[in-house]
Amino acid sequence: MAHHSRFLRNCLCVAAVALGNIATATANESSYIFEIPATRSTTSDKPLGEYILATLDYANPQQAAAGIEASGALDIVEITDGNVVVGIARGAVTTAAVAASDLAATFVVDYDEDSVVNSARLLRDSYGEQPTPDEIERFVFEFIKDKNYLGSFDFASKVARTRSGDCTEHAVLLAALARYQGMPARLVLGVVLLATNDDVEAYGHAWTEVYFEEIWQRVDGTSPGRPDAEAKAYYLPLMTLKDEGPGYGMDFMRLMQVHPARISDIRAIKP
Numbered sequence: 001m002a003h004h005s006r007f008l009r010n011c012l013c014v015a016a017v018a019l020g021n022i023a024t025a026t027a028n029e030s031s032y033i034f035e036i037p038a039t040r041s042t043t044s045d046k047p048l049g050e051y052i053l054a055t056l057d058y059a060n061p062q063q064a065a066a067g068i069e070a071s072g073a074l075d076i077v078e079i080t081d082g083n084v085v086v087g088i089a090r091g092a093v094t095t096a097a098v099a100a101s102d103l104a105a106t107f108v109v110d111y112d113e114d115s116v117v118n119s120a121r122l123l124r125d126s127y128g129e130q131p132t133p134d135e136i137e138r139f140v141f142e143f144i145k146d147k148n149y150l151g152s153f154d155f156a157s158k159v160a161r162t163r164s165g166d167c168t169e170h171a172v173l174l175a176a177l178a179r180y181q182g183m184p185a186r187l188v189l190g191v192v193l194l195a196t197n198d199d200v201e202a203y204g205h206a207w208t209e210v211y212f213e214e215i216w217q218r219v220d221g222t223s224p225g226r227p228d229a230e231a232k233a234y235y236l237p238l239m240t241l242k243d244e245g246p247g248y249g250m251d252f253m254r255l256m257q258v259h260p261a262r263i264s265d266i267r268a269i270k271p
Helices: 002-012 061-071 114-127 133-143 156-162 167-180 253-258
Strands: 034-036 038-040 051-057 075-080 083-089 185-195 200-212 215-219 232-240 262-268
Touching: 038 200, 061 075, 061 083, 061 232, 061 253, 083 232, 114 133, 114 156, 114 167, 133 167, 133 200, 133 215, 156 167, 167 185, 167 200, 185 262, 200 232, 232 253
Parallel strands: 038 262
Antiparallel strands: 034 200, 051 083, 051 262, 075 083, 185 200, 185 232, 200 215
């Protein structure tokens, strides 16, 4: 298991080595996985609105574009030598239809384990018998007391026991609690951009999408309600975890294909 955990962490932080100039975030800075170099356009000083363009750097842009297109969340505007230019809406979510697996108790999202069931009882004690995705998001943020990087995409049952972890653990527990409530949920990996009028930061990140009131909704257990009101958040869903079984670590190899080494020329545009 120790070797398996190291493999998962290495895959999640793959850009720290394979993608080059990426700095691993620390627990004191955020709950994100790692930082990605990001710069705004030098030719535009417009505030970023609900839809933006960004240039993502890749060693194999054609392969990356195919993976990005599969998520259905971003608009591919142009593919050049080393780059994929994408359009990003602030409300972007992946487009796959609801599947039976989105409700299943799995090796990773093991909501049938006692520790998760007990957490679900606490959730209902706080928010009633039918909590909304936003309420589950708030519960997970408050329930995970120890924000750290010691885990390696831990199972929901372990997160419920330890009440610790980074964005991956928040996402897993949130998915488990949503499925326990009968709401389809899936685990998403990608990038979050945090933009102010003057600056932009980019981080590798994990979050959850929950199917509620007949649409997929993005929920982020690390940032309920986006309390950092001074920064606009743009989520780039690059892949969903398709294999939640014992071999789920191998699914992260797809992340190496779609995670950019750098994001540049970020600018406002009308969709």
